[in-house]
Amino acid sequence: MRRIALFAFAALAVFSASAAELYVPGTLDDPRVRAAEYLSRDDRHFSAIVELRQIGDGIDPLRMPADYQWRLADSYLAFGMRDRAAAIYRNLAATTADPVRMGRAMLNLAEFEYERGYLAEARATLYRVREGLPQTLLEQWQDLLARVLLAEGRYGEAVEILTELNNSDRQSPYMRYNLAVALMNDGRVPQGQTVLDRIGRMVPQNLEELALRDRANLSLGWHFLQSQQGGTAKPILSRVRLEGPFSNRALLGLGWAELAPQGERIAKVQVGDEQPDASPFTTFSTLGILLRPGFVEEDIFKRAGMRAFRLRKASKDEEEALRRALVPWVELISRDPMDSAVQEAWLAIAFTLDRLGAYTQALQYYERAVNVLDNARARMTAAIASIRQGRMVETIVRREIDSEAGWEWKLLDLPDAPETYFLQNLLAEHRFQEALKNYRDVRMMARTLDAWAPRLRAIEQSQTVDTRAPMRPEELIRRARSDWRPPWSDLPIRLTLDRSLSPPVDDRTATAPAAAVLLPSLKLAPPPARFNGPAERARTAQQRIANLREQLALAGAEQAKLLQDMALAELEAQKRQIERYLVEARFALARLYDRQKKGELNNE
Structure with missing residues (x-):
């Protein structure tokens, strides 16, 4: 009984092992396809593409199984290779029986085109996929097409798209x-x-x-x-x-x-698809708390660093309006002076005081505003100099320089550099994010090539014979036999027992052959025109790596220059705004000093 059980277990193990090896390459049962799926879920899309391309090496991807095509197209798009992904999606659209999966794939393709700025292509893709799109994907299609139309300035068409489905309750x-x-x-x-x-x-x-x-x-x-x-x-x-x-x-x-x-x-004018109003949302964390009853009547001048005064040229209503306007502005000037709203608040307080006749107070605030703006301009100049040195882009991508997330990569945190804090609005824009993704991908691929270069040199050196120092015959024989197999190694050799043996033959009585067989004269074959061994293949790969490395260096420099130009344009615009505020503040100071010299300023 025990022998039968052991035999059955062994047979089952052999059957299971043989069954696990039976799969069609490129299907979901292919372990390499599963490995590529794991790599994609781990945001290693470049490695997933490499794994999949090794499966179909030398085979047109469009001739591979559908599971392989889906995985390869999704990996291509995730890494940012739109054209190759679109070609596979078009082939799958003619054969797939899953409209939901096809619809999501086309929406992802249109989302990629929208974020990369290919607005006409994104609009064409979305209109093309509209027919036959499952109901579950209509809101996503509607949202994306409306964003594309808004980016193109086609506002009327965007309104029609957002209102034609009468689904405001689901939007x-x-x-x-x-x-x-x-x-x-x-x-x-x-x-x-x-x-x-x-x-x-x-x-x-x-x-x-x-x-x-x-x-x-x-x-x-x-x-x-x-x-x-x-x-x-x-x-x-x-x-x-x-x-x-x-x-x-x-x-x-x-x-x-x-x-x-x-x-x-x-x-109020209704659009026509609204739902009934919800209860108004109230909270004590909004700006309205600053203007609550009793708060304005507190000593706002003391909190603003001013002494109280009575405006001679202002009516009671104007004075009350001034007191209420000072409340949010006094809160605002206590915040980051690099914010343009904070800078304008300094001028707003001084301008309002000047307009209402509080000239001494206005003079003090203009002087403080000039100091704040001078410091802001100095910090902005330092940030511009830092960007011109090329450190900003490298600092941003340094933390995830080996990431293979491709198009799906998002900049979630900013490095601790002064200039990045002045570029928060720019960093959130698609045009900067997509260029940053391109630069990071170029750096990642360049580092991959740099990692392969020493490996290929080691392969070439291990397979190259140094002709200047001839090896001993034993070493040459050992190398020649390292990959050699006897020609009879695969032949089955069986021994049989012969029960009838004939007597030995006397060589002296053996008959000579009728005629001698003449062998043709043997000559050495000519050496091959070129070798294609491991050393030669490694040398060829090194040349390709050198060419690709040069192309990546040019592409990386171009993307870095594009990012630097966008950052400089943004900071230069902020610097010009600060300088305009400075001109206004200094002109107002000059006017007030001129009045003071003439004795026209009132002592409030």
Whole structure:
């Protein structure tokens, strides 16, 4: 019984081992395809492509199984090789029976084209895939096409796309925000204002929606402020958080809204697909807390570093408006002086005091503003010099220089360098992010080639015979026999027992052959025209690596120059803004000093 069990176990093991080896190359059962899938999930898309290409070496990918094509196309697109991925997707579209997978693949392709700036191609891809797109992917298609149309300035078409499906209850807050932008740019301002107002009063579910709500309130508040509707802008700007990415700009606008014309009441105009209003969102972390009753009446001048004064040229309403405008501005000037809103707040306080007749206080604030702006200009000049030295781009990618994430890579944290903090808006833009991805991928591939170069040199040296120092015959024989196998090694040799043996033959009685066989004269074959051994193949690979390394160096230098130019343009624009503020502050100082010299300044 025990022998039977052991035999059965051995047979089962042999059967299982043989069954595991039976697979069609390129299918999901292929362990190399599974390895490539693992590499892709680990964001090593370049290694996944290499693994897959080794499976179909010398074979057209379009002739491989569908599982292989899906994995290869997804890896190509994830690494940023759009054209190769698109060719495989087109081939799969004619044969696949999975419309959801095909739809997601085409949406990913259009997303890549949109982020890389290929707007016409992205629009064509999305219109082409619209027919037959599963219902579950319609909102994603609608959102992406609307963003493409907005980037192209086709605002009317974007409004039609965002409203034609009558699915406002399923649209994300980001889609509603894009609808508002499209409406206002298409001339339907009241409708756009209504949509923005709804987003500005929504109850956020996460930090991203909270930031979007602040952005909607900031955009709508400044729109009313520029339209001389200060009374309408104040409550909207008051919804913005006291601490957030849009709080500085909102504080600045809240101060100007106190001094701007109050305007008339704005009526809401519905778009036609809205849901009923939700309850207004209230919180004690918004800017409105700064203007709560009793807070303005506190000693605002003491907190601002000024002594109290009575304006002789201002009415009671004007004085009250000034006190209320000082509240957000005093809070604002305590923040980062490199922010343009903070810089403008310094000038706004001094300008308002000057306009209302508080000349001594205005003079003090203009002097402090000049010092702040001078320091900001010096820091900006140092940042520009640092970028010109080429350290910025290298510092940004240094932490993930070996990453193979390709197009899916995202810059999540900034290095501790002064210039990067002045470029936060630029770093968030697709045009900078995509160029940065290209530069990082070029650096990664160059490092891969650099790693292979010494390996190939070692292979070449190990296979090369030094003719200047002839080897001993024993060494030559050992090398010759290292890969040699006897010709009879695969022949089966069997011994049989012969029971009838014949007597030995007497060589003297053996008959001679009838005729001697003449062998042809043997000659040495000529040496081959070229060898293709390991040393020669390694040498050829080294030459290819040298050529590729040169091309990558040129591509890397070009991408680094592009990134540097974008960063310099951004910082130069910020520096010009600071210098404009400096000109205004110094001109106002000169005017006040001139009045002081003439004895025209009042002693408040």
